[in-house]
Amino acid sequence: MNDYDVLRVFCAPHGGYGNRLGVVRDGSVLPGRAERQAFAARLGFSETVFVDDPERGVIDIYTPTLRLPFAGHPCVGAAWLLDVPEVVTPAGVVGARQDGEFCWIEARPEWAPPRTLRQYATAAEVDDLPVPPPGAGEWVYAWAWEDEPAGRIRARGFPGRDDGIDEDEATGAAALLLTDRLGRALNITQGAGSQLLTAPQPDGWVELGGRVLLER
CATH class of the missing domain: 3.10.310.10 (Diaminopimelate Epimerase; Chain A, domain 1)
Structure with a gap:
């Protein structure tokens, strides 16, 4: 098919x-x-x-x-x-x-699958993190402030599953959870260079946005 x-x-x-x-x-x-x-x-x-x-x-x-x-x-x-x-x-x-x-x-953050949100002191620390071995079992969203006043964040996502996805290039569910935790709009650079934008909304909702391209 x-x-x-x-x-x-x-x-x-x-x-x-x-x-x-x-x-x-x-x-x-x-x-x-x-x-x-x-x-x-x-x-x-x-x-x-x-x-x-x-x-x-x-x-x-x-x-x-x-x-x-x-x-x-x-x-x-x-x-x-x-x-x-x-x-x-x-x-x-x-x-x-x-x-x-x-x-x-x-969407609502509580709809997101569980993620461990792990903060680091600098974006360079996030960049230098090794990819965990397959089957580590814990879905980790590693993040650090690049520019806290501007809401700019550097992040990487490690699913910890044994399914061939060692690092997730852009993780909207984790961005929702992080936005809910921090309570502010975020501009996230994740993975090799993907961009995710978020903004808290009334009654616990979070808006999540980005660019989409048709590859094939």
């Missing part, structure tokens, strides 16, 4: 970097969870999305080894590709909007 799109989500200003996302626009071609899980494992992206209703924005999200009720970069990518005002996930309804070069979603 080769009918899928590949996006890069949370690209840098010049269009580089970003986290790759597989999107199967017609989820009916792989209706079962086992089929979807096997296909996501074959693609090997950090997440793959199956669209079950393109008009309503109903999606189903898989890593190479498990199904997720919510994840940040799949929701941003799917919202951009489908051009819908909301994305429906098992965790809840995610608001979406397009604003120039950015696609934004609004």
Whole structure:
């Protein structure tokens, strides 16, 4: 089955970097969870999305080894590709909007999978961190202030799983959790150079945005 799109989500200003996302626009071609899980494992992206209703924005999200009720970069990518005002996930309804070069979603931090948010003293320390061995078991979001008054953060994401994803290039769910913890808007550079923007919203919601490009 080769009918899928590949996006890069949370690209840098010049269009580089970003986290790759597989999107199967017609989820009916792989209706079962086992089929979807096997296909996501074959693609090997950090997440793959199956669209079950393109008009309503109903999606189903898989890593190479498990199904997720919510994840940040799949929701941003799917919202951009489908051009819908909301994305429906098992965790809840995610608001979406397009604003120039950015696609934004609004979600709740409690929907995010567990992450260990580990602060370091400097961005250089984050840059120098070794990638943990596969199967370490703890999903670590390592971060440090680059410019605290401006809300600029340097981050790296280490899933700790034994599924071929040793480092996650851009992790929207972790950005939501960090924004909720710090209570302020953030401009995050993660991985090799991906950019994630966040802003707290009323009643515990957080807005998450970035650039999306169609790779294939």
